[in-house]
Amino acid sequence: MSFAAVICASHAIAGEPGDMSSGSSGTLRAGLHFAGYSLVEYQVRQAAQAGASRVFILVGTVTQPLSRAIDRLTADGIAVALVRDMVSLVREAPRDKDMLLVADGAIIAQQHYAAIAAQPANVLLVADDSRATAALERIDGQHRWAGLLLVSPDLLFGTLDMLGDWDMELTLVRAAVQAGAHRIVVPQDEILEGRVALVDSQAAADLVAQAQLGRDGRGTSRDGAVDHYLLRPIALRIAPMLLRTQVPALQLRIGGMALAAIGMIAAMLDWPIFGMLLMLTSILASLTADRLGEMARRGPDDGWLALAPYALVLLGIVVVGNAAAPSLAGLPLAMLLGIVTLAVRWRRTGDIAPWALFTPATAVLFLILATLFAGVQPGISAATLCAIASVGMMVLMRRA
Structure with a gap:
C-alpha cells in the first residue's frame, strides 16, 4: 500500500524563543542547515525517496526560506504541501493511504526510512532506553521513540478527530503504542554513531552531518577500476x-x-x-x-x-x-x-x-x-x- 508523509516543523531550537509568530526561520529546528538544505527539506527528500507519494509539512508559520524550499522540491517533482493546523491536515490528507510521521528535528539514516516503509502499518522506529537515547521521547519503560512512525488511515484520522489543544506528534505516537504497533528497534551503535539523532541546535546538526554524511552511501557505486x-x-x-x-x-x-x-x-x-x-x-x-x-x-x-x-x-x-x-x-x-x-x-x-x-x-x-x-x-x-x-x-x- 502506498503512503503519504507528514513532517513536523514547528519546534524552536535550543536557547531560542518559542514564539513562532515572528516568522524567523532561524528559531526553528526545521530551519537548521543540513546536507546543503534546511533540515525539513532534507527530511522531505528522504520521505520521497522512501516512496511517499505526497508530503505534508506541519508548520506554525510560513517563512520565505520555507517557501523557497517548497519551490525547489516542487521543481524536482516532489508533491509537497504546507499545513498549519489539524483542520487543514484532515482536509488534505488522503483517506486511503498510510501516513509516515517524521519527528521535528529528526535526522535518520535512509535505511531506516526504507525499513519502516516496507512494513504494514502500524509500526514504530524505536531505540532501547539508555543514557545514549535520553534526548528521545520515552514511550514505556523499555523503549524510546526514534523519530519515525507509520500509521494506518483509521488510526491517523481517529486521532486527528480528537478535540482540544494537543501535540499531534506525541499524541499520535502514544495512540500507536496503545494500539500495539509493531516496533523496529534501532541498534545502539546507530545512536552512538549519529545515524539516528534528534537535533535542536546547529552545532548538533553539524556533528551529525560529519558522522553520517561521510559514511552514508559507501555501499553503492557507479564507478569502475x-x-x-x-x-x-x-x-x-x-x-x-x-x-x-x-x-x-x-x-x-x-x-x-x-x-x-x-x-x-x-x-x-x-x-x-x-x-x-x-x-x-x-x-x-x-x-x-x-x-x-x-x-x-x-x-x-x-x-x-x-x-x-x-x-x-x-x-x-x-x-x-x-x-x-x-x-x-x-x-x-x-x-x-x-x-x-x-x-x-x-x-x-x-x-x-x-x-x-x-x-x-x-x-x-x-x-x-x-x-x-x-x-x-x-x-x-x-x-x-x-x-x-x-x-x-x-x-x-x-x-x-
Missing part, C-alpha cells in the same frame, strides 16, 4: 566538507568541465602528461558532484551536464593520440570508452567487478604511465585492447 579504487575514496572524503560549506554540485560539474577543456588544450600544446592529469582531476570533480547529489537525496544525474566532463576527457584522449600519430589513433579508444561510460552510469554493466571496467579515468591513468615508460602510441594501442576486453566482458557476462 580507477574511479572505484582511487578516485571514489577521495570523493567520499571531499564531498562532506564541500556539502557543509554549501558548494553546489552544479558548480563542481562546471569546474570539472573547465579542467577537462584546459587539459585538452594542454595536450594540443604538446604537454600530454600535464593535460591528462587535469583530465583525471576533472573526473574526480565529476565523481564528487555525484556524491554531493547522493548525500543531498537527489536522484542520479544522467543528463548531458553530468556526461559533459567525460565527453571532454574523451576528446582529450583523441587529441593525445593524434599528437603521437596524426591518424586519429585515439578515436577507436575514445568510442569504446564512451560505451563503457554510458554502461556504468546507466547501471548496465551487470555483475562485472569494478576492476574489469576500463573507464576513462582508468584509460587516462594508463596513458600517463605508458607515456612515462613506453610512449603515447604504444599506450593508445594497449589501452584500446583493454577497452575491447572490458566491453567484451560486459557483453559475455551479462545475465540473460
Whole structure:
C-alpha cells in the first residue's frame, strides 16, 4: 500500500524563543542547515525517496526560506504541501493511504526510512532506553521513540478527530503504542554513531552531518577500476566538507568541465602528461558532484551536464593520440570508452567487478604511465585492447 508523509516543523531550537509568530526561520529546528538544505527539506527528500507519494509539512508559520524550499522540491517533482493546523491536515490528507510521521528535528539514516516503509502499518522506529537515547521521547519503560512512525488511515484520522489543544506528534505516537504497533528497534551503535539523532541546535546538526554524511552511501557505486579504487575514496572524503560549506554540485560539474577543456588544450600544446592529469582531476570533480547529489537525496544525474566532463576527457584522449600519430589513433579508444561510460552510469554493466571496467579515468591513468615508460602510441594501442576486453566482458557476462 502506498503512503503519504507528514513532517513536523514547528519546534524552536535550543536557547531560542518559542514564539513562532515572528516568522524567523532561524528559531526553528526545521530551519537548521543540513546536507546543503534546511533540515525539513532534507527530511522531505528522504520521505520521497522512501516512496511517499505526497508530503505534508506541519508548520506554525510560513517563512520565505520555507517557501523557497517548497519551490525547489516542487521543481524536482516532489508533491509537497504546507499545513498549519489539524483542520487543514484532515482536509488534505488522503483517506486511503498510510501516513509516515517524521519527528521535528529528526535526522535518520535512509535505511531506516526504507525499513519502516516496507512494513504494514502500524509500526514504530524505536531505540532501547539508555543514557545514549535520553534526548528521545520515552514511550514505556523499555523503549524510546526514534523519530519515525507509520500509521494506518483509521488510526491517523481517529486521532486527528480528537478535540482540544494537543501535540499531534506525541499524541499520535502514544495512540500507536496503545494500539500495539509493531516496533523496529534501532541498534545502539546507530545512536552512538549519529545515524539516528534528534537535533535542536546547529552545532548538533553539524556533528551529525560529519558522522553520517561521510559514511552514508559507501555501499553503492557507479564507478569502475580507477574511479572505484582511487578516485571514489577521495570523493567520499571531499564531498562532506564541500556539502557543509554549501558548494553546489552544479558548480563542481562546471569546474570539472573547465579542467577537462584546459587539459585538452594542454595536450594540443604538446604537454600530454600535464593535460591528462587535469583530465583525471576533472573526473574526480565529476565523481564528487555525484556524491554531493547522493548525500543531498537527489536522484542520479544522467543528463548531458553530468556526461559533459567525460565527453571532454574523451576528446582529450583523441587529441593525445593524434599528437603521437596524426591518424586519429585515439578515436577507436575514445568510442569504446564512451560505451563503457554510458554502461556504468546507466547501471548496465551487470555483475562485472569494478576492476574489469576500463573507464576513462582508468584509460587516462594508463596513458600517463605508458607515456612515462613506453610512449603515447604504444599506450593508445594497449589501452584500446583493454577497452575491447572490458566491453567484451560486459557483453559475455551479462545475465540473460
